[in-house]
Amino acid sequence: MKRQIKRISAAASLLALLTAAFVAGCSGLKSYQNTPDNNLRVRTAADSGSWFSTVRTAVDIHGVTVDCQTEYEGTVQLNRPTIDVGIPPNRWSRLVFVFASSSFLANRSGSITYETLLKPRSGYQYEAKVTYKDDMYNVAVHETHPSSSVSRELAHQDLRACHPNQ
């Protein structure tokens, strides 16, 4: 009996994995290839507030060219409380935080995004605090100087702040 349950469980896991891979492939999402810097620590706390709904968080990372065009580089699923990500330093990147919620009872789903630009400085560490609670979300990015523990919150900037060749 136990063996049978284990088999069913393994088959279900495999099916879930294949489905996730299929969905990811079809949706055009790809995993982000970290740079070695690991200069951005993302701390996530997301709670849908209900047994009958879920909220999934992720961050899409886009490179920003000198003429302010964006190029999708990949997605990091924020499925752990802390995840380290490497963002290329001395270059603008566009971080798009995605909050995707779904309600089982209402058969309803939706997603909302929060985007900000980040140009990491070499040697500096960055921390993004991503929260979702009571249907409210927040993203705050802090920068810490390499030789001190003092950090400052970075102002939100979207693509409108990008000026070609700057």
Place this chain on the structure above:
Amino acid sequence: MNRFHRSATILCVLWFSGCISHPQTPEEFRKAVPAAFSAKVETFEVDRPFGQVANTFQKMGPNCLSKTVKTTSQTRTSYQVIVTTYKPTVLVTPKKAELHVQFHHDQGVIGVGKEPEGGYYLLVADASPVSQTKTRIDLYRPSMGHGVLIQAVRNWATGENVGCPDLTK
């Protein structure tokens, strides 16, 4: 169908029957709200200087509300996709800070009536100084649905639990 879509449908039906016309400016919206059955005026004071409230409106309004959101809902017999674009406007003078929120359906809902530029008015929040430490808020807002948006604007005024509303809710 959630509360927002129900109220949107009711509004559309009423408009068809000639009961209402859509306000075209924030001032028209303020005047229309007290007499509207699906909207109300909420007035309260917060223990926060006017300048701080205005700053929060300026920071959070564009960051949180310049959004296009997509929701899908499904039943056994229907599948509905609604795409909505929200447009915030913040105007600040030494004596008043105004937050206007408009919305426009890009997909999934048929627009009826003359839509103002930027979309139908959904909410207007006026902040004005009462004293050096207190600010009065007049919130012209829907009485059905949009609870998350309304709570977010209240929080921006009080400065407590400041965050962005999930506009898909």
